[in-house]
Amino acid sequence: MLDYDALRCLSEVLRYGGFERGAQALSLTQSAVSQKIKRLEHRVGGPVLVRTKPLNPTPLGRELLTHFQKVSVLEEALNIQSGLQASASPISVAVNNDVLATWFSQVLAEFSQTRSNPIHVYNADQTQTRDKLQKGQVMACISQTGTPITGGQSVRLGVMNYQLYASPIFIERYLKEKQTPQSIMNSPGLLYDEYDVTLLGDYQRECFNLPPFFANCHWYPSSHGFVKMAIDGVAWALLPSLQVINEVKNGELVSLFPDKCLGVPLFWHWTSLDSGALTDLTLAVKRVAKAQLQ
The missing domain is CATH 3.40.190.10 (Periplasmic binding protein-like II)
Structure with a gap:
């Protein structure tokens, strides 16, 4: 069975670009985070990080990161259905500069009226965002390419x-x-x-x-x-x-x-997950884009 505490460490270390900042986000020591990731690598039989600046996941690390993101979202939904108190899982998205500079803040304003999930936006060119989704680095993106990734969906937003x-x-x-x-x-x-x-x-x-x-x-x-x-x-x-x-x-x-x-042309892509938060974010993107784009 996978060590999900170690996977959370991997996720935060990659999110914040280093062991020190990842450890701070987790309220752990840098040494503790490093040891957890080393044990994870031993368990899965290979390295999960390329120790460059900034850190990057190996292909195995990307698969584990994608798996952990899906489990986090599904766990949140299960807790809500069971009546348990659940922390709102972050939703990572890749968005290009021009959309960020024009209408994406309206999406977050609308989404935040009903959901408390933090949105982690990664900035990338519209020709590169879909690649981040394909690699499991984000859960959704805006791209100029319409073809959905395997295990994902897409919708045309406009021009x-x-x-x-x-x-x-x-x-x-x-x-x-x-x-x-x-x-x-x-x-x-x-x-x-x-x-x-x-x-x-x-x-x-x-x-x-x-x-x-x-x-x-x-x-x-x-x-x-x-x-x-x-x-x-x-x-x-x-x-x-x-x-x-x-x-x-x-x-x-x-x-x-x-x-x-x-x-x-711009398209919204998202992974096919049973996530109410991701569904609400998708609806907010569609509504704002319909008002802003041709």
């Missing part, structure tokens, strides 16, 4: 629209009368990180019929800072229209090509 924006200062400095796709791509732009290359490349191909080009882009991995950089006239930026409604109204940002819009 998130992106346009190119720049400030009047930037337009005056770099573009003036030459607001063509080529002149804009040859002026300073913004990328969030290496994964953002895919999104911008899709926009360039679909909206301008141009090959991907990123040579003049700054890298700035902050959703709030991304908008601020554009407002300050540092660069143009490909932004979700939802994120800059007020900035456009105030004249701080201008849509460079209002008729050129990239629509990115």
